[in-house]
Amino acid sequence: MSAIQQVIDESGAVHALAKKIGAGGQGEVWLAAGGRRIVKLLNRGGDAEALRRQFAFVRRLDLAGLHVARPIAVLKPPHVGYVAEFLGDMMPIKGLLDAPKADVLRWHIDTGGLRRRLRLLAHVGEALLGLHARGVVYCDVSHNNVFVSEPSHVNEAWLIDLDNLRHESDPKLTLYTPGYGAPEVVAGSQGCTSLSDAWAFAVLAWHTLTLTHPFVGDLVNAGEPELEDAAFAGRLPWVGHKTDARNRCSTGLPPDVVLAGRLTDLARRTFEGGLTDRKQRPGIAQWVDRLHAAADQTVGCAGCGGTFFVTETACPWCDEPRQAVLPVHIARWQPEKGLVEGATRLGQLPLTTEGLVLTRRVTQGLTGLSARTAHVEIVAVDRGVSVRALAGRSVWVAPVGGGNQERHEVADRARIIPANGWIVLFETPDQPQRVAVIGRTD
């Protein structure tokens, strides 16, 4: 296959194969000349007609606004395969799972640390949610099919290989990567569903955060290879099982340090109750919410540059004491009433000299890609708190209780407000909205 120098797609476009960037059981992946497209060449045994049908199905889907690498065109015979967008500056999330043998903590921090992993996983979950919202199942969530930004300061996540998408749950058409298959899919009793995607996502989340597979504990590590098959099929307890300690894990990063209590709870519901009853598994939406919330609750370490949960008094990676934290409480505000209580709490974020960039997910309660736009930057400074609006927008600052009398517009030049008792309004003050209450208000 490597002798092929160019392929032609169904529209007649010629794609010169410039560089092989991957190979596996299904075939090879090539970067096309020009650097903007990839060509996936399936093995000769591939069913060209099935691929064409699958491709037509995927192309009918409205995938706008999702971070999924859309196939662009099917190849003309004699080749079997398709052309898709190339994801520049990205790598498989596997690169964040395979820890080096030495200096794991330094590597963990250099590759973005805890906060980045939480945020990346949330973004993976959002892409899966988007597919589920369009009535399709991804089927093959795995460390190979999820791509994340290569630069560690960026948190983009994309799904590739959309030829796996299904809109029906047929046990004969199951597809999974070993270690990621839900028990009912591995057993062949059920087809792929959104709940089998949720299982695979839970595996990926646990593995990415703790650096160990949720079913590969000390028992499996020390046992025969067959034991791993049993573990992947869910016939052994997961490493965090509440009552069955047979497969506890003494390697990887401690779950209590890298998963907040609520994330561990989601994992438990997935890998215990959800083992035999898939309806007990939490959906991906719950994972997304809690992953974002957990990422919001991390602070940076001035010593090692790592990130950790604000509930710790010292950095778990280097023991540097946690820096002072000022609470930023997200609340509701109405023009005539001021701060009002709602049915649900909107959360509290820890502010340090590292600063907070509030996205529109926090400031306006949006979800998906549009929610990732940075809206406000808040930084603790010597004499108070610096507030700056981002992305060409404006925000307003006002003393708590004085929002109708005294308020000041803030654009891209920061204004300094006192460290306590002021609010940041994210929209024009004449409308009900979310606000950030800085510090204490008593």
Added chain:
Amino acid sequence: MASRDSLGSPFDRDTAVLRFKAGKDPNARWVLWPIFTWRVVAPVPRERKINLFQRAVLGLARAKVTAIVELADRLLIAPDLAALVVTELQTMSLLGHAGDLTQRGLRMLDDIEDDPPDEAQVGHIISDGFTGKLWPRFLSGDLPVADVEANEDGWPVMLSGSAGDPWRDWVFCVLPSGRDTLISTRPSATEVLRAARRHRRQRDVDDIDDERDVPRLQRVSFVDDQPAPYLLALRVRRHESGDWMVDDPFGHGEAIELRARLEERLDTHNGLRSWLAPLLAADSTAPTLADLQAEATWKVEERLTLTIRQYDDVRQRLVAMQRALLEAQSQDAPPDKWDDVLVKAQRAVERALYMVYRQHRNAREALFSQLAQSDKDFNRGLLDAVAADLGFRAPLPVTLSSVRRGKVQNAEQGGGGSLRPWLVLGLLCADRDEEHPLRRAGRTTPELLHRLDELATARDRAAHDGAASWPQKVQRHVDTAYTAIEALLLLQ
């Protein structure tokens, strides 16, 4: 002249954006400018492998005309020139030693005769949407339409970077308003050729690293009767000199004319000035008084937070002080400007002390009466003891502890007086009031009274005929004023 009024304006927020330069520059500002593009097709003459005389001599050689004199005669050129041409062709192995045609020469002639005369090159030229003026640029090939997404208000945001490291540039759209007339007159062929020629010349001068070639054109034809409207992305950024500049969208350095166009619209196009404000602030031209006032307001709020707005009398005096400081710091300010800063700094502190006194006074008992009428030692002892009790460094400077009782009385009863009487009044008041802010100031800044006394001394010197104020010292007195006001009004 073809013109369009705004009712039929082809420009709106959905108009396609042309962008020639990408890259991450968080400090730049992007402005979208309306342009018209005209698609033209032009025959581009092929590069000749041999020149006209060489071709003619080869042709004659094929007809067995090889003698120099005969060649010169038939071509109506001097024999010397004919000999030179023959020598050149022999060097190129197109003619043999005897002037006869070689196989290679024969192939060359065949190639030339088989070549199509010219290539057709499609390109675009650009005219300004507002003025209709043709830009001296010729864009060969396709136009670089930018990837954009709409923000929630429907305005374009330019996308660049990669999937793994995307980058967004927010933009300001200069869309023609109802008052604007758009001009889209089709340029003449001569104007197009001149634009291409000027672009080519400019590329030679600037040594541009650009894949787009600017061909040598001799004729052009317009493909479309009407131009296509686009918004051209202009990058506005800071020049090394501190001034602001507009990048030439095609990579030819600074676009002075485009900057002039933007300047024309700064105050007529709503929002443009504020969009470019972070860059305009660095304009090397002298700031106006309004600029200084605005900058001083920012500085005061940065130093004392927005809480200072609750004490507007003091804030106004601080802004005056800060503005005077900015004026004094300007390059051509006379030295006496520094004196103004001291006068205004003292006024700000006096006002803060007055406000604190009004809040904490006890109307039933006059404070000044604690001071002796003429016993300076008694007064010094009393004030030193009070200052020490409050946590301030003691003894106090004599200039402060020997303020006459009459001046303190004047401050207390008449609201007048200068800094030192107000400080004494504050000390006496704080001695009786557990909540007085000077108590907290004593604990946090024990040197404060000494520093304020130094400010009063410097101000007296500045107000009367004395030596000029030293800039470094003035800056320290300004800090003292801020510290005092922060302690008196804000640290609660």
